[in-house]
Amino acid sequence: MANAERQDGGRTPRRRGERLETRITAEQKALITRAAALEGRSLTDFVLSSVQDAAKRTIAEHAMIELSARDSRAFVEALLQPREPSQPMRKRVTAFKTRMGDSKP
Numbered sequence: 001m002a003n004a005e006r007q008d009g010g011r012t013p014r015r016r017g018e019r020l021e022t023r024i025t026a027e028q029k030a031l032i033t034r035a036a037a038l039e040g041r042s043l044t045d046f047v048l049s050s051v052q053d054a055a056k057r058t059i060a061e062h063a064m065i066e067l068s069a070r071d072s073r074a075f076v077e078a079l080l081q082p083r084e085p086s087q088p089m090r091k092r093v094t095a096f097k098t099r100m101g102d103s104k105p
Contacts, residue, residue, distance in 0.1 A: 020051075 024032075036046035067075065085093070 032047060033043055036043045039046060041049070
C-alpha cells in the first residue's frame with residue numbers, strides 16, 4: 001500500500017498528501033538507515049514514527065505547568081492559608097445564591 005498511512009490500528013488507509021523534506025549528511029543517513037534496519041522498518045516509516053514521537057513529547061512537555069520555587073511556595077501557601085473573601089466577593093456570592101434559589105447567604 002504505497003503512499004498510504006494506516007489509522008485506527010491498521011484498519012483504515014489514508015492517503016498521505018503532504019511532504020516533509022530535509023537535507024542530511026551521509027553519516028546521518030547511514031545512522032538512521034541502520035536504526036531502521038535493526039527494527040525491520042523502512043527508512044520513511046522509521047523517520048516518520050520518530051518525528052511524530054518527538055513532536056508528541058515536545059507538545060506534552062510544553063503543556064505542563066512549570067513553577068519556580070517561589071511560585072510553588074506561594075501556591076501552596078494560598079492553599080494552606082487562604083485569604084478571607086473580600087466584601088465585594090461576599091456580595092457576589094450572596095447574589096448568585098439568591099439567583100440560584102438558595103436563600104442562605
